[in-house]
Amino acid sequence: MEFCPTCGNMLQFELPHMGRPSRFVCPTCPYVCQLENKVKIKRRQHLVKKEIEPVFNSDDMKIGGAETDATCPAPNCGFGRAYFSQIQIRSADEPATTFYQCLRCEKRWRED
CATH class of the missing domain: 2.20.25 (N-terminal domain of TfIIb)
Structure with a gap:
């Protein structure tokens, strides 16, 4: 343009x-x-995908997260306890996002 x-x-x-x-x-x-x-194309530049850093890492969830009853969505796990943390990542009139980490397999998931 x-x-x-x-x-x-x-x-x-x-x-x-x-x-x-x-x-x-x-x-x-x-x-x-x-x-x-x-x-004329003078130079080709290959794009490199950046690694996405998690909002909460495993250590943050274990230290700052509280435990709750939540079923792990991993197909081979289904454990009923997980760490959780909540953070407001959208506008103020939207509900907070809850991040979970399974106590058994350490799978992480979120609920908006």
Whole structure:
């Protein structure tokens, strides 16, 4: 997306026509920007996915979390006790999010 340096409006793209190269033109003033027909990629940059850090890690849940009756959703566990912590991660008029960690298998899950 390009903008006109004269008036600030968004430039419109025009395809090449009868020997004229493609160009950007301003719809309100006479500004025209000619484009090269060849596009060269100078460098490819590979994106690396960042590791997501948990809101609560295992140590935080064991130290600051309280125990409650909650059934673990892990298919092979189903244990009925878990640590839990609540935090307000959405707007104030929404309920708090509860994070759980199973006491047996240490699986973590949340309920909004």
